[in-house]
Amino acid sequence: MTDQTEFPDNDDIHAAELVLGLASDDDRTAGRRRMATDPTFAAHVVFWQERLAAMADSIDPVAPPARLKQRMLAQVFPAKRVSILERVWLWQGISVAALLFAGYLGVQLLTINTQPNQQPAVLAAQLVSDTGPLQVLAVIEPVSHEIALRRIAGEARADRSLELWAILPGQAPISLGVLPDSETARILVPAALRSQAAQFTLAITDEPLGGSPTGGPTGDVLAAGPMTTL
Amino acid sequence: MDRNEIENLIARVALRDRAAFEQLYDRVSAKLFGVCLRVLNKRAAAEDAMQDTFVKIWKNADRYNANGLSPMTWLITIARNTAIDRLRARKKGHQDIDTPGFELVAPGPNPEQAAVASSEALRLSGCLDTLEQDRGNAIRGAYLDGETYADLADRFGVPLNTMRTWLRRGLIALRECMSQ
Numbered sequence: 542m543t544d545q546t547e548f549p550d551n552d553d554i555h556a557a558e559l560v561l562g563l564a565s566d567d568d569r570t571a572g573r574r575r576m577a578t579d580p581t582f583a584a585h586v587v588f589w590q591e592r593l594a595a596m597a598d599s600i601d602p603v604a605p606p607a608r609l610k611q612r613m614l615a616q617v618f619p620a621k622r623v624s625i626l627e628r629v630w631l632w633q634g635i636s637v638a639a640l641l642f643a644g645y646l647g648v649q650l651l652t653i654n655t656q657p658n659q660q661p662a663v664l665a666a667q668l669v670s671d672t673g674p675l676q677v678l679a680v681i682e683p684v685s686h687e688i689a690l691r692r693i694a695g696e697a698r699a700d701r702s703l704e705l706w707a708i709l710p711g712q713a714p715i716s717l718g719v720l721p722d723s724e725t726a727r728i729l730v731p732a733a734l735r736s737q738a739a740q741f742t743l744a745i746t747d748e749p750l751g752g753s754p755t756g757g758p759t760g761d762v763l764a765a766g767p768m769t770t771l
Numbered sequence: 772m773d774r775n776e777i778e779n780l781i782a783r784v785a786l787r788d789r790a791a792f793e794q795l796y797d798r799v800s801a802k803l804f805g806v807c808l809r810v811l812n813k814r815a816a817a818e819d820a821m822q823d824t825f826v827k828i829w830k831n832a833d834r835y836n837a838n839g840l841s842p843m844t845w846l847i848t849i850a851r852n853t854a855i856d857r858l859r860a861r862k863k864g865h866q867d868i869d870t871p872g873f874e875l876v877a878p879g880p881n882p883e884q885a886a887v888a889s890s891e892a893l894r895l896s897g898c899l900d901t902l903e904q905d906r907g908n909a910i911r912g913a914y915l916d917g918e919t920y921a922d923l924a925d926r927f928g929v930p931l932n933t934m935r936t937w938l939r940r941g942l943i944a945l946r947e948c949m950s951q
Contacts, residue, residue: 549939557942561913562855563920587839591891592949594844596914597851598892600809602801605821609804610796613822617829618789 556585663771668764810854898948906941
């Protein structure tokens with residue numbers, strides 16, 4: 542038996558061993574759990590993590606191969622075959638409308654075998670700009686034919702209005718209306734355009750207060766995006 | 772590295788900002804890959820550890836603020852622990868990539884501890900150098916190479932308990948030196 546009284550043992554040492562990875566598996570599990578509940582012990586761990594991480598300064602950076610980034614991104618953002626629910630989650634800015642519709646779609650999916658062509662698509666667009674801050678999410682609700690809009694970032698310029706346009710291939714932009722100052726808005730899609738909604742590109746322009754005086758856009762395009770099927 | 776820049780990127784990643792995530796990767800991946808390579812010594816394994824590391828960063832970015840660490844320490848800690856988990860799993864013959872790979876800290880009353888400058892590296896290495904050489908090397912080996920008490924006892928040719936006592940004394944001396 543070694544001389545136990547000489548054997549250094551306290552919370553600070555346990556914290557250091559945890560950070561160094563010297564703790565046994567059991568101690569490690571217990572230590573991690575304790576950190577989540579015991580701020581004093583957690584402070585010891587943070588002390589050691591912060592101090593010992595300085596050792597990494599002696600490690601030279603090594604550029605990883607480019608394919609690693611692609612592989613990692615493919616894992617974090619699976620591009621294809623994203624479930625409807627995940628997509629709905631991505632569009633959480635309009636979550637209520639989208640979730641309601643997901644429920645509706647669920648009902649539709651149940652009947653899909655008998656009516657394969659009756660499944661309506663949820664259309665959504667993310668209106669953004671490379672140069673400005675304005676970001677707006679839009680979802681077209683197929684039952685009410687309303688566009689539910691949520692402004693995520695940016696706003697109208699001082700004493701100016703934001704106007705929403707639907708653009709169809711080869712046609713002049715069609716005004717859908719002036720957006721209110723609020724973050725959310727609902728705008729009815731004119732009946733004549735409803736069947737072509739999937740081809741829309743939505744755009745928001747900077748216009749004089751109250752909207753374009755000419756019927757066509759007159760100001761800068763502040764954000765735009767094509768409709769995609771959610 | 773600019774602490775504010777990295778911190779901002781992590782905050783945006785917590786909001787699920789993919790562009791920020793890619794920027795963060797571009798900014799820190801070389802450093803973190805260096806860390807993974809140092810621990811694992813094999814490129815293929817280090818690449819796998821990097822992939823896990825960034826998945827964890829993506830999933831846990833919203834917890835960054837609560838843990839009181841400086842941003843690079845947080846990132847390096849995730850990379851190092853992920854690499855060490857892989858090293859241990861390799862030795863044991865299985866892998867457990869589901870554990871967070873880093874310690875989640877309760878929100879604590881010690882923000883000053885996070886305010887550590889990079890001069891800390893000099894201080895640490897100065898303090899390690901004041902220890903008896905073997906003890907300093909043992910602490911370096913544990914942190915940088917993921918060596919366990921058993922590995923270290925082997926390397927230094929001493930019994931396990933002796934190693935433990937040595938290293939613990941070294942840690943106490945290190946704490947004193949760095950707290951001065």
